[in-house]
Amino acid sequence: MQTFLLHAGGTHVQLMAEQAGIQSGTQLPEAWPKQVVIQWGLFADERENQRLDCLKLQPAEAIKRAQDPRRRDELLSINGIKTLSSHSEPQTVPYFPYQYKIPVFHLQSLAIYEKKKKAWTSGQRRKNGVPELVIQEGVQDGYTEIGTDQSTFHIRRAARESVKAIYALGLDFGVVTVGVLPSGHTLVLHVEPLPRLTRRLCQLFARAIQRYDAELTRELARTEPVMLGSDPEFLLLSAQGKVVAASRFLEREGPVGCDAIVLSGHRVILPLAELRPQPSVDPRQLARNLHHTMQLAARAIPDESLAWLSGGMPLRGFPLGGHIHFSRLWLNGHMLRALDNYLALPLMQIEGETTGQRRPRYGGLGDFRPQPHGGFEYRTLPSWLVSPAVTRGVLSLAALIAEHYWSLRRQPLRETDVQAAYYRGDKEQVRSLIAQLWEDLERLPGYSRHAGCLEPLKAMIVRMEPWNERADFRKAWKIAPYQPERLYQT
Structure with a gap:
């Protein structure tokens, strides 16, 4: 144990x-x-x-913050999580056809408790500011645990928002109350960082703690290196400044494919191109594999007049991601917080002027997605394809953190003002923090092995040198028509 x-x-x-x-x-x-x-x-x-x-x-400070409705809702709002205070008029409580109580432990929802409302409610606020529903006739008072076989879109969304809320507040467990509006949107109504335990909750949390301890024991005994993969996105832009859908040239599957954006009304379009290189335990090799997929993309996209754009939001309405895949290691909150603090926060220092426009809807802290192969993808970063130096630096930093995250304990992003600075892209406010974080990295035993890729990235971060989101990154990578005869070297 x-x-x-x-x-x-x-x-x-x-x-x-x-x-x-x-x-x-x-x-x-x-x-x-x-x-x-x-x-x-x-x-x-x-x-x-x-x-x-x-x-x-x-942590104690996270508990205290979650127990303060004003501080709690402020931090959730910074992270793009809708709450009652950010949605409704001060003296009213909207009607929720469904409410859910969802216990969460370490990135997982443990059960779903549902309460259906069959009549409209009116509401008022208690003196301490906590909303109090005035229940009218025809409403089912209690919450009922429902099975996973009854999962609906709204239930899955409520569970996902609950996990996000716990993480955003700096917590590791709790019970989250979520309301579903008639429109289908969800609001986080309440968070209990120290939930009152029933026998059933004791059972649920005990099992979760058992799983956590077992996974932790296996992770500490792991000897095989972490496998890295990626699927960074880019945008095709015509000389007239119009987006050309990648689906005109690329299929959905394969090492080079197209990816979707979901518009309002759940309408799906396929404007984005995505590179899916062969994974590797060596970040430099992964960069070489990535270059190979660029060459495949150049053959599949014959129109050389189209610019290839990366970054975070090179054109309004078209957010791009630079997802990094990890396998052979345990998906855990310690790892995610290390990636947030030691990778996402420093990388913000070299983002372009429009990169931050993708946040908080995209690029939220701790954004992850489990993968069928047993690993997970870290989805917080923008597309870092802007140059070979940035790409090698990002992948090497990800590899270093994955191997040594247990030793990376500094977490400035636990503070509300630092999170707010990240989401609005305030580079000056976090500048001194980045220097301290990088000193931690330099003390790691694996830093020297990756120094050739990390030092150029560090220099850019220190200079706060922003990338250009409207620059065609084919030029930096020597992809046709830019000096195609030269080979990419790492």
Whole structure:
């Protein structure tokens, strides 16, 4: 066992610890040598600061912030998550045909509890600012647990928003209440960072803690290197400044394909081109494989007058992503937060003027998607195809973080003002933080192996040198018609 459950006492939390089969108590043992402390409660400072060498789930500051409705909703809004306060008039509560309570632990929803409303409601606010629904006749009062076989679009969306809300607040677990409007949009109504435990919740959280501890144990014993892949997107632009759909030249599948954008009304178009190189454990080899897919794309797109654009939002309404795939390692919150702080935040320093326009709808912190092969893709980054130097730097930094994330403990993005700076692209505000983060990276034992790719990226970051989102990146990569006879070198 690698985890310890630190709690403030109580029958149900002790029952949960027993069911999880892990060590627990109201104080952390002095000689406890393991890795992670799960904090179930708020503790006095001297207990809170014990064993700072351990990773902690559920930091005290995140709990306090989630318990303050104003601070909670402010941070959720920064992350693009809709709340009651950001949606409705101050003195009213909208009608929700469905409400859900969703327990979440470590990036996973554990169950769905549903409450259907069969009549309109009116509402008012309590003195403490928490919305209080005035239930009218015909409304089912209680929440009922529903099976996964009853999953609908709204349920899946509510579960996804619950996981996002817990992560955005800097939490690792909790119970989230989500309301579904008649329009189908979801609002986060409440977050309980210290949920009142029932026997069923004890069972759900105990199983989740067991899974977490088992995965953690396997990850700490892992010896094989992380496999990296990617599927960065780009846009085709005519000389007249018009977008030309990639679907005119490319199929949906294959090493070079087209990708979709979903418009209002769930209408799908296929304007984006996407490169899908062979994965590799070596980021430099992955960059070579990426160059090979560019050559394939050049053969498939015969119109050389079309510019190939990358970045985040080279043209309004066309957001681009630079997703990086990871496999052979455990998808976990520690890894995601390391990628956010040590990759996404530094990369912001060289983004173009329009890159940040994709956020927060796209490019949100901690954005991930599990993959069928067992790995996951990190979806926060914009398309980093702008040059070979940026691409090699980004992929090498991703590889370094993946191998050493356990040692990367600094998390400036836990602070609301730093998150706000990230989403609005305020480079000056985070400049000093980036220097501290990079010092952590340079102390890692694997840094020297990747230094040839990382140092040029660092120099660009220090200069806050923005890329040009309207530049044709074929020129930097020597793709036809730009000096096609020269080979790409890494």
